[in-house]
Amino acid sequence: NVANRLAGLAQLNTIVALDPPAPGAPNPLRLDPELDTIVCRLDLAKGPGEVSGTLPDAFWSVAIFDRSGSVIYSTTNRDSVGLTLDLGIFDPAQTRLLAEQKIDVAAGLLIVEARSDDVFAVVRLAAPQPAMRERYRAQLQKLACRNLKA
Numbered sequence: 001n002v003a004n005r006l007a008g009l010a011q012l013n014t015i016v017a018l019d020p021p022a023p024g025a026p027n028p029l030r031l032d033p034e035l036d037t038i039v040c041r042l043d044l045a046k047g048p049g050e051v052s053g054t055l056p057d058a059f060w061s062v063a064i065f066d067r068s069g070s071v072i073y074s075t076t077n078r079d080s081v082g083l084t085l086d087l088g089i090f091d092p093a094q095t096r097l098l099a100e101q102k103i104d105v106a107a108g109l110l111i112v113e114a115r116s117d118d119v120f121a122v123v124r125l126a127a128p129q130p131a132m133r134e135r136y137r138a139q140l141q142k143l144a145c146r147n148l149k150a
Helices: 002-007 092-099 130-140
Strands: 016-018 036-043 049-054 060-066 071-076 084-090 110-113 118-125 144-147
Touching: 036 130, 036 144, 049 118, 060 084, 071 110, 084 092, 084 118, 092 110, 118 130
Parallel strands: 084 110
Antiparallel strands: 016 036, 036 118, 049 084, 049 144, 060 071, 060 118
16 A cells, blocks of 8 residues: 555655656556655654655645555645645544643644654645656755644
């Protein structure tokens, strides 16, 4: 499953850039060769997770996977505000604390609830022209992926 494959690639709280598949090569994650992809693994047992940063003015998407490989949330820049990705991932207990105002978060943080503590964030970005791809890939790798202080 997708989560098992991602688990072998992703380190906790670290952005890992995935190489686009070469033509004709195996592509077990079914990556689109036209998109740059990063993955980050979060352990919500250490606190709510956050994936945030500014992305270039181009198509991007983010998906949150649980340990079973199910997508528990996804969106694109076309559904979000501007070029900023500001996503908080909370387990059910943390969501309750948030509702009780016992966890402080920044205004505008989009909240996603995960049923388990082991989650993966996958962000994809499409550079509008091949000449811009390296610069866009560098910006993608500057995203923050960490646990918030609860």
